[in-house]
Amino acid sequence: MIVQPSDIEKTTAWKNVVLPPITDLHKIDIYRANGGYEGLKKALAMKPEEVIDEVKKSGLRGRGGACFPTGLKWSFMPRTSSKPKYLCVNGDESEPGTFKDRQIFEYNPHLLIEGTLIACYAMGMTAAYIYIRGEYNKWIRILQQALDDAYAAGYAGANIAGSGFSANIYIHRGAGAYICGEESALMNSIEGQRGYPRIKPPFPAQAGLWGCPTTINNVETIANVSVIIKNGSKWYSEIGTSKHPGPMLVGVSGNVNNPGVFEMPTGEPLLDIIYKWAGGIPGNKAVKAVIPGGSSTMILRGERLEGVRMDADSLKAAGSSVGTAGMIVMDEDADLIRVLTRIAKFYYHESCGQCTPCREGTVWMFKIMKRFEQNLAVAEDVDLLMDIAGNIEGNTICALGDAAAWPVQSMIRLFRDEFEKRTRKVTASAIPLV
Amino acid sequence: MLNDVNTAKVNELRNRYPTAQALVLPVLWIVQEQEGYISEDSMKYVAALLGLPFGHILGVVTFYTMLHSKPTGKHHIEICTNVSCMLRGSGKILEHLEKKLALKPGEVSADMRWSLEEAECLGSCGTAPMIAIGDEYYENLTIAKIDALIDTIAKSTDD
Ligand SMILES: Cc1cc2nc3c(=O)[nH]c(=O)nc-3n(C[C@H](O)[C@H](O)[C@H](O)COP(=O)(O)O)c2cc1C
Ligand code: FES
Numbered sequence: 189m190i191v192q193p194s195d196i197e198k199t200t201a202w203k204n205v206v207l208p209p210i211t212d213l214h215k216i217d218i219y220r221a222n223g224g225y226e227g228l229k230k231a232l233a234m235k236p237e238e239v240i241d242e243v244k245k246s247g248l249r250g251r252g253g254a255c256f257p258t259g260l261k262w263s264f265m266p267r268t269s270s271k272p273k274y275l276c277v278n279g280d281e282s283e284p285g286t287f288k289d290r291q292i293f294e295y296n297p298h299l300l301i302e303g304t305l306i307a308c309y310a311m312g313m314t315a316a317y318i319y320i321r322g323e324y325n326k327w328i329r330i331l332q333q334a335l336d337d338a339y340a341a342g343y344a345g346a347n348i349a350g351s352g353f354s355a356n357i358y359i360h361r362g363a364g365a366y367i368c369g370e371e372s373a374l375m376n377s378i379e380g381q382r383g384y385p386r387i388k389p390p391f392p393a394q395a396g397l398w399g400c401p402t403t404i405n406n407v408e409t410i411a412n413v414s415v416i417i418k419n420g421s422k423w424y425s426e427i428g429t430s431k432h433p434g435p436m437l438v439g440v441s442g443n444v445n446n447p448g449v450f451e452m453p454t455g456e457p458l459l460d461i462i463y464k465w466a467g468g469i470p471g472n473k474a475v476k477a478v479i480p481g482g483s484s485t486m487i488l489r490g491e492r493l494e495g496v497r498m499d500a501d502s503l504k505a506a507g508s509s510v511g512t513a514g515m516i517v518m519d520e521d522a523d524l525i526r527v528l529t530r531i532a533k534f535y536y537h538e539s540c541g542q543c544t545p546c547r548e549g550t551v552w553m554f555k556i557m558k559r560f561e562q563n564l565a566v567a568e569d570v571d572l573l574m575d576i577a578g579n580i581e582g583n584t585i586c587a588l589g590d591a592a593a594w595p596v597q598s599m600i601r602l603f604r605d606e607f608e609k610r611t612r613k614v615t616a617s618a619i620p621l622v
Numbered sequence: 623m624l625n626d627v628n629t630a631k632v633n634e635l636r637n638r639y640p641t642a643q644a645l646v647l648p649v650l651w652i653v654q655e656q657e658g659y660i661s662e663d664s665m666k667y668v669a670a671l672l673g674l675p676f677g678h679i680l681g682v683v684t685f686y687t688m689l690h691s692k693p694t695g696k697h698h699i700e701i702c703t704n705v706s707c708m709l710r711g712s713g714k715i716l717e718h719l720e721k722k723l724a725l726k727p728g729e730v731s732a733d734m735r736w737s738l739e740e741a742e743c744l745g746s747c748g749t750a751p752m753i754a755i756g757d758e759y760y761e762n763l764t765i766a767k768i769d770a771l772i773d774t775i776a777k778s779t780d781d
Contacts, residue, residue: 358638
């Protein structure tokens, strides 16, 4: 079925809370005039475990890709520790199709700073490192300015807002490596090493940054914490779907009329996101395929989007996942073989090289995809790709291996005909390996 | 090797981390900003400054795409060719840039003014196609916009 824009009525009247349309909200005075830092004051008047409890009750799940319940993650942190405890805020944002954390840095940096301080208070941390991808230098400067203003106003540093609680926030700039978004690679990167993921256990809450108890959360997750504490967990838990509630920043890119980042309650139908929020497809073309949550998530067929919603359960049932909610839309003319070749190249380039299945497998998948792209592949190559992807999946230290395998596996399962159209009618042995 | 302002910056950074090794990335950034790239001598300097083996610094520099062990052009252009940009025509922009600058990705012009590199997703998927020149992002590009941009930079007086 081809859905036309007129088939869908505008249904929600959502008012943004993470990215409200307030001019100059990045300035501390404007932020405060709009209720900014009230959540922090409220938190400082609570017991730390009460703050964790509020976050648990809100139902907030991580926005960094795995949808892990945030309150539960926080409760893994030891209450007392002879070593310092650390928070890492993950702003590496390098998953292709993802451009949402950048909007928080630009339009609402204080919401992130406030959430960071609340998290530090709740888990008893005196230092937080906000890790930001190196290419975002412009946004690093915006956040640094906001941070300087927060320090000057007494919201960060020693004796925050007269409470006796002290915490420092530091920005750590990355230098171009997708793998550093993986939480243990991120910690190694902060420690001044190559960004190699670590074997788990130990988990970060036991031994993370410099061997100390550490929690890692995504930028958007932490920004949501401010909103939860300010408005209450009950209010928050009623936004969107009950098992995966809250406002979500959904990025839409590719073949749509109006690409961008949209804040909406979770559970929005993907078709509404495409046609209502992102303005439909140029030339009223049909949707051939959608990658719903960044390039690591499984691809979906365009004509099977009816009823699929942007939340963990619905996308799981549809055979994919929310990931970073960075939707890539491809119209009927898109060359999916080229798309997958580019994705394969990405994982090949970004594999850190520690694990053999990932290091070798990603090269093979890219080379074979190159053959399809150039119409040089043979029929057996489809199964060969499946075999390689299957041998990477689950056999690596970190999830980059899975992230490389899933797009290949899902594309072959759903669009096998696209591969078959591009094969040569000869046997494999007649073709030299590229 | 570091100038006084940057030495002061490094000293300030020491308060932020419990180990000297954690200063590796921030210090390498400072070096690259001061020198334009990170030479072998600079790596040795950083190693001595932080009390680490040279091999460790070399290992870090070669791991990260944005750290350059060779000089780039004065205007270092990165063009994202990942999926969202590809779907919105980054291929044509790249082709045009290659012709206009007479460069292939990975090359530096003989006069050291330009260098061109293909990049992975730079977080501008909603404003694709895009390029970055140094820290600056240029988005929603068309061939005409690229022409105007490159011509303006080429004419700028600081060249
Ligand atoms: C290869 C790879 C890259 C990742 N990149 C990011 C990233 O850029 N930002 C992010 O928040 N999480 C990223 N993650 C997920 C993190 O490991 C971690 O789960 C997340 O930051 C936790 O935050 P959350 O619980 O708030 O979602 C990545 C994971 C993998 C395997
Ligand atoms: S795909 Fe080009 S910026 Fe994301």
